[in-house]
Amino acid sequence: MVRIGGGDREALRRLFNQYRLPLFALAVRMVGDHGAAEELLQDCFVRIWRSAGTYDAHQSQPFTWTVTILRRMCIDHLRRRRPEIADVDAAESPTEDSVRATVVRHEMSEQVSRALGHLSEGPRAALELSLFSGLTHEEIANRLRLPLGTAKAWIRRGLVALRGELQDFSR
Numbered sequence: 001m002v003r004i005g006g007g008d009r010e011a012l013r014r015l016f017n018q019y020r021l022p023l024f025a026l027a028v029r030m031v032g033d034h035g036a037a038e039e040l041l042q043d044c045f046v047r048i049w050r051s052a053g054t055y056d057a058h059q060s061q062p063f064t065w066t067v068t069i070l071r072r073m074c075i076d077h078l079r080r081r082r083p084e085i086a087d088v089d090a091a092e093s094p095t096e097d098s099v100r101a102t103v104v105r106h107e108m109s110e111q112v113s114r115a116l117g118h119l120s121e122g123p124r125a126a127l128e129l130s131l132f133s134g135l136t137h138e139e140i141a142n143r144l145r146l147p148l149g150t151a152k153a154w155i156r157r158g159l160v161a162l163r164g165e166l167q168d169f170s171r
Helices: 009-031 034-054 062-081 096-117 121-133 137-144 148-166
Strands: none
Touching (some): 009 034, 009 062
């Protein structure tokens, strides 16, 4: 955020690439319109570009700050669209708890991705096939052309390593 506040376009691009998918999903969920969500996301990053100098790392994480900006913009959009609504209806806007859950899921996703990146190639591939593709041990062994015992061992080792990497996150 400091770099963005100093006018670093590359830092903004990296922030956009990192956060665009969860932020877009949040905007779609709030406003119920893909086109409006795309515009809101773009406007959100323009606002981030202009106000990154006001970001305070002691107040929130960058993702939380970004979600707050986008959420306020979505609420403003809904109010403009339906001015008779004095306050955004709970059905149209996620609750603070659901926004917090989105933030936590995103942070955990980043943590899992980093943890998977620390695994060696074999256990990582086996674990990803198990977790993200839902393949059985036998299917993983066949796909990776491994003995079944090796596939099971790699998955087990990968899970143990992930548990160690993610212990700090669960506290």
